[in-house]
Amino acid sequence: MSARTSLEELGRRYGTPCYVYDLDRVEAARRDLAAQLPEGTEIFYAFKANPHVDLVRALRTGPGPACKAEISSTGELAAALEAGYPPSDILYTGPGKTPGELNEAIAAGVRMFSAESLTDLEHIGEAATAHGTVADCLLRINSATASASTGIRMTGKPTQFGIDSETLASIADKVRAVPGTSVVGLHLFSQSNAKDEAALIGEFQHTLEVAVQAQHDLGVPLRLLDIGGGFAVPYGQRGERAAYPRLRAELEAALDAHFPQWRQGAPRVAVESGRYLVGDSGTLLATVSNVKVSRGRKFVILDAGINTFGGMSGLGRILPVSVTVEGRTADGETDGEAETEKASLAGPLCTPGDLLAREVEVPALAPGDVVAVPNTGAYGPTASLLMFLGRPAPTEVVVRGDEVVSVSRIEHVRTYGRVGRDE
Structure with missing residues (x-):
């Protein structure tokens, strides 16, 4: 689209206020993010950034690696299913999942959940058991410490998100024994919108250290490790998406050090992003x-x-x-x-x-x-x-x-x- 004239024409044609979304930009962002990550990294799109069905469909079907869906409501579940995401590619997150929405998600075929606490894990297990199935669960960890100081902080403080890392060892036996659940990995999300590459790399390195300790405390091997995101793009202001030219090599080195079998898929590595992919x-x-x-x-x-x-x-x-x-x-x-x-x-x-x-x-x-x-x-x-x-x-x-x-x-x-x- 030839920017100014075409945008103004669209505003005159369809009236204002009016949002115009360019699918070419969505697909370019997905390609750019994938290129800056270790090969094989799974990308979950955070539907909260924009659940418009055409955008989320483009992230699943366009050229390049297909995004999976990270959702936290039954409304977002409906949008994901409408856009053609298979239930097996949906991760259900959030600190306040109700029995009704857990029932709806499991009935729709969703089997992967992020558990924010032991009681949240128990609620997931109760819903799965009622449907005669087992839910694969990632434990969200609230690290006691943080590395980077830029962006929006998500860990290192009291919060409704995640299990406090220092308590994990003491509840590990209970976590492993929750009926209807299988703990298959970890979910760590420590910051959002990190413009500084060094800070983002430092945070991911710290996240992997936390993950190693959490795996030890749990006493189970990790099959999936979601290390979060933090990829930045301006919001309502002029500017370009942040670039992270060093991220791939630095993250590969950190994964090699902490999870030597990650290249063979033990564990699979994932990130999640919302604003970077559509902003x-x-x-x-x-x-x-x-x-x-x-x-x-x-x-x-x-x-x-x-x-x-x-x-x-x-x-x-x-x-x-x-x-x-x-x-x-x-x-x-x-x-x-x-x-x-x-x-x-x-x-x-x-x-x-x-x-x-x-x-x-x-x-x-x-x-x-x-x-x-x-x-x-x-x-x-x-x-x-x-x-x-x-x-x-x-x-x-x-x-x-x-x-x-x-x-x-x-x-x-x-x-x-x-x-x-x-x-």
Whole structure:
């Protein structure tokens, strides 16, 4: 797709707010990630980043090694099955699995689960036993220590995720004896969005040290070792996906040192990634509804706010976003002699919290301009406050080259009558 003109045409054709996802970018990201990992590494796609069926299908069927699915809800299970993922390629994770969803997943053929605690493992076993089967389980480990300091920390602190590593030896007998389960490996996920390659390598090296000790504490050989992810891509800002040219060699060396048989599949090695695989495939298009000045500060009001692109608003991670329009760019960069000014980017909602950027450099904007927010393929509509104030969900357009593959919109429907949980 020839970027600016085609994007603007799509915005005019389908209306805004509108997400445009480029499947060529999705497949390029998968190839790039696979090339930076040891040969044979399995890649699980984290559906929470974007469960759009066309994107997840492309990750399974496009050129290169097929991704498997990492899910944590029955909604994501339905999306994976619709996209053609076989149940054997689905890993069900999460700290709050209910009896109802475990029953639904096992009934659908899912047999691989990440267990976050001994009681979580017992719940998985109860559901599997009720179906007359055995679930293969990875124990998620919360390491007592961490290596890297960049990105979003996931271990080394009290958390709802994983079994504290220092307690594993004391519960190993109970873990091995849970009916309906077979402990086949470990799940370690220590950080997210690590831009620094040295920090990412250091974290993976530390993860493998933790895995060796955990294998010893458990007293069972590992068949699958999921070492997590952390691969970075900008979020709502200009920039390129991170590159990790040293990662493959360094990770191979660490695996050789700690798991000498890994090249023969003992254990199989896996990583998981969400934003890296789809983040730079997406562009959010929005229209400027109004421009106003309040006590000396300019506000550009868009038809897209935290109801459309608000996945990280509660954690303060969406500020600031970048916008471009007709070749004019933000972040203090311009194409040619384009004029820029300082403004805050506000959404349409009746709350002062509906801000996508505060006092940033933007092109000179006027009502009717269609602006583009780059790198929005991850944590978009399904991670936003979609139902707040009852505004329509954004349109989602999937393209490959100049071809429009699909156009869709999430609809909200209220169901009346008896609606129960875990029925």
